[in-house]
Amino acid sequence: MISTRLGIALLTSVLAASPALANQEGEEEVFTPNDEAEKEDKKTDTGDALRAAPKPAPPPADDPATTGDEVGTENVKMADEFSVERGRRGSNDSAIATPGQPALVQRAKYDLDVFGYIRLVTTAVQNDSEVEFVGRNDGFRLQNARIGVEGRLGEFVMLRLSADGANDRRQGPNDVEGELQFGLADAFADIKNSKALQLRIGRFPAIFDLERFTSAVQRGFISRSLESRGVSPTEGFESPGLGVRRSLGIAVRAPKAFDTGSFALGYEVAAQNGNGDLASTNDNDALAYSATVIGHISDIGLVFLSGRYNERTEGELPFRRTERDFGTAFGLWVENQYLRVAGQLIFQRTTFKTTGEPEANAWGGHAEFLAKLPFIDGLVAGYRFALLDESDRIPANRVIEHTVGAGIDLPSYGLGLKLNLTLPIEEAGRELDNVRTEALVEVQL
Structure with missing residues (x-):
């Protein structure tokens, strides 16, 4: 009986206080994470990057894109914190109270931005005369089918959720056929x-x-460069890249912790599981663990230095083994x-703690x-040189x-x-006959 009375008393006090609490929420200003203008042009990979001066940012919209803040030039949309593809605007409605009664909870009013894009690639790889899994699966592939939303609550919170329907999952190395899977991409919040x-x-x-x-x-x-993505199935002898996936x-972090206008210095220190994006x-x-220092050079670009340590466990029980990666970029x-x-x-x-093998x-x-x-x-037109040496323990x-x-970028149509x-x-x-031609059509929201 005493506990029941106590519960009723506590509930009554909460109900009495709730209107005041509700009135304090949803009044924050729109937050742009890097405190700079964001860009709004619809761009393709190549076309975007070659515009001259940064544009003033529109107010954040209804949901955002991949992973981004801005780099300092309107042309550079970076995943992490370097930019966001934007769509239409919208906002959440606050909780509705029953007539005559105060609202118990008021929803935070996020300024939202929706983004998305489809990237369809057709590939033709030269057929190697001796290796049967190279060059015999030409046709179309879906590189991205991305949809996402980003919300900003005043100057303090940014939340991003996105997913992609073009995840290519294969059974093993050099598997010539995969399956498309819809999976989570970004799912994070920034609290400033x-x-x-x-x-x-x-x-x-x-x-x-x-x-x-x-x-x-x-x-x-x-496609991403060779050292980042590795050698893909059907294009050569499959091998992993050295890039770091989501985890x-x-x-x-702080994209621009110190900013003089012509130069800004930022950093990130992260602790993650480190065992793959799925x-x-x-x-x-x-x-x-990873640590990065980023220097933003006026409005023309950036330079960064990163270090990373990851202790991985591979294999199945009872034959589990520990490997340690030390990376620098x-x-x-x-x-x-x-x-x-x-x-x-x-x-x-890479060192091999369990087996004691020589480092790679x-x-x-x-x-x-x-x-x-x-x-x-x-x-635009360009040239790229790329190199990957997967391991000094593997010859050739x-x-x-x-x-x-x-x-070519056609921003008026959202096409690239x-x-x-x-x-x-x-x-x-290990020579192969595997020259390849790729064509891409991209449509952005």
């Missing part, structure tokens, strides 16, 4: 304490690989209205150049790719078109 301190929680990619935190619609070429965890739990009791992105220059280097050393060293990188052509507005496994490409020609070069003893 100040310009110099922000907390990110959820599922996100740590800043480590330039190609991973560059939005797909902003990349200069159809569950937290990060303390894993729902950690693979062991150890976390993956350096990247650069500079552009103006006529030219973009970008590139990175990634190094990774891998490295890779790329350099790319894109130029805006004067003949047609939005037309180094691969080099030379890629030339052209693209690209054409790439790639010449892969394997080391002696």
